[in-house]
Amino acid sequence: IVPEGLLNLLTWRELETLVCGKPIMDVELLRQNTIYKFCSENDQAIEFFWRALTEFTPEERSMYLRFVWGRSRLPLTSKDFPMKHQIEILKKGSVEPDMMLPVAHTCFFSIELPKYSTYETLRDKLRYAITHCQAIDTDGRAYDIWDDDE
DSSP states (O other), X not given: OOOHHHHTTSOHHHHHHHHHOXXXXXXXXXXXXXXXXXXXTTSHHHHHHHHHHHHSOHHHHHHHHHHHHSOSSOOSSGGGOSSOEEEEEOOOOSSOGGGOOOEEEGGGTEEEEOOOXXXXXXXXXXXXXXXXXXXXXXXXXXXXXXXXXX
């Protein structure tokens, strides 16, 4: 709770930024707050990822955050992050990596990326995922999946 008198010290935009974060995602801030699993920052797939995120529009960056974290904005500073963003390279399975989509885990602020063969493939698959894969797990649909009568 903020005393009403203090609200006069800020514009509505300043207050919004303090409460909600910046409307345009700072890719460098996200990068500084990222950890890597089964890969390193210098791996080609990770370089492809950061290049794509940097080239995305502000709206696409916000969609990425919603896809991977369930939020559309980053905290203002590194110390405000409740957890680190995590990127993991998917272990190669029986499916060709270029045929797979990234997998997000919103509760853990993490993404699993297939080891795509080209930058364009990563960019296009990531863009497709953030645009079309917006359901968080099976929330609200679990009853449609599990039917005791069958």
